[in-house]
Amino acid sequence: MKIAGIVAEYDPFHAGHAWMIDEVRRAGFDAAVCVMSPSVVQRGGAACFSADVRTRAALAGGADLVLCLPAPYAVRSAEGFAAAAVAVLGGLGCVEAVAFGAETPDAKALRETAECLVSDEFSRRLQKHLRGAAPFAAAREKAAEECLPGAGALLREPNNILGVEYCKAILTQKLPMRPFPIRRVGAAHGAPLGEDVFASASALRRLMLAEGVGALAPYVPEACLPVYEKAVQNGKNVVPQAFSVALLSRLRAMSADEMARTRGVCEGLENRLYAASRKAVSAQQLYDMLKTKRYAHARMRRLALDAALGYTDELPELPPYVHVLGANATGLAVLKEAKKRAKLPVTQSLAQLGRHNAAAQQVAAAHAAAEDLVALCLAIPRPCGTAYTQKMIVRKEEET
Secondary structure (H helix, E strand, O other): OEEEEEEOOOOOOOOHHHHHHHHHHHHOOOEEEEEEOEOOOOOOEEEEEEEHHEEEHHHOOOOEEEOOOOOHHHOOOOOEEEEEEEEHHHOOOOEEEEEEEEOOOOOOHHHHHHHHHOOOHHHHHHHHHHOOOOOOOOHHHHHHHHEEEEEEHHOHHHHHHHHHHHHHHHHOOOOOOOOEEEOOOOOOOOOOOOOOOOOOOOHHHHHHHOHHHHHHHHHHOOOOOHHHHHHHHHHOOOOOOHHHHHHHHHHHHHHHHHHHHOOOOOHHHHHHHHHHHHHOHHHHHHHHHHHOOOOOOHHHHHHHHHHHHHHOOOOOOOOOOOOEEEEEEHHHHHHHHHHHHHHOOEEOOOHHHHHHHHHHHHHHHHHHHHHHHOOOOOOOOOOOOOOHHOEEEEEHHHOO
């Protein structure tokens, strides 16, 4: 069985995501294994639906097996996000390739850029540009271009950046997988809705908030819309204002010293976060107050959520287990194959995974903390502990 891995947030799963899975199948792969962010996502916020809803939508849209990217890694920068997701795929022991959308679908160019980014020369040049107070992204582009002509331009595109990070992760983790870039089609992140391309997930989130879940119909696979409609009926959609209040409540209960222990804090950022959390009356205002020329909006969003969840540098660098969220018949066959070849513990039970060792217990608890926070922000709030009690979702053949 030829198995490809895909890393995604599916926030929400839409027609463009289904098209990518179809492209993987057209390329000759028998199964698509998706590593999906949980109820928190890389932009430092909550997903539009709880993780179980998005798992059902992914399976309805063509995914065979859905694995969880634990929350502490789902809210990391592109490098940490990609490294953790690739580690989860590698943990199965049977994934042959990592498929991803890229503005430059040239596996050789992406691999060479990844090799450049892990070189000593690049590190030296990057530090030089950072000392000049350049934002990280700009410093990285300049350093990469100096080491490998053409790499700087490649790193200006968001999906290329993630693609390079997947290549880096495969390289540094010495995994027997290959990158499989697919030309990205559809609207850019944040672009307004159009008629000729797949809509962006951010545009669909705005549409749903403005016009209701039914407005998603033209942009999502037919089998996914009932999943979303039922989720709204059951109150499993996130209320942004509730997340805003929950986040600020957590932050206002913290001292600057507590914030200083948050991973990634440096240069007095804890003081900036402490002051802003006491003045801001919404999450958006908090982010706006934190943003500077040096620190991008996305980084500040992640910093705020990390602080609220108590995420420190003591967390393991990579996920120590593979948490299964859902599968169809093909996905169950992949799991059977993984039992023979897995490099990490693989199961549907977070409680069982957490008992494997100290690192697994730490990550499971950090993941559950994020799920508990978002559970309070749903249209119908849920109690704590759902990450431990959620059962694996199995999509039967008659549902396809």
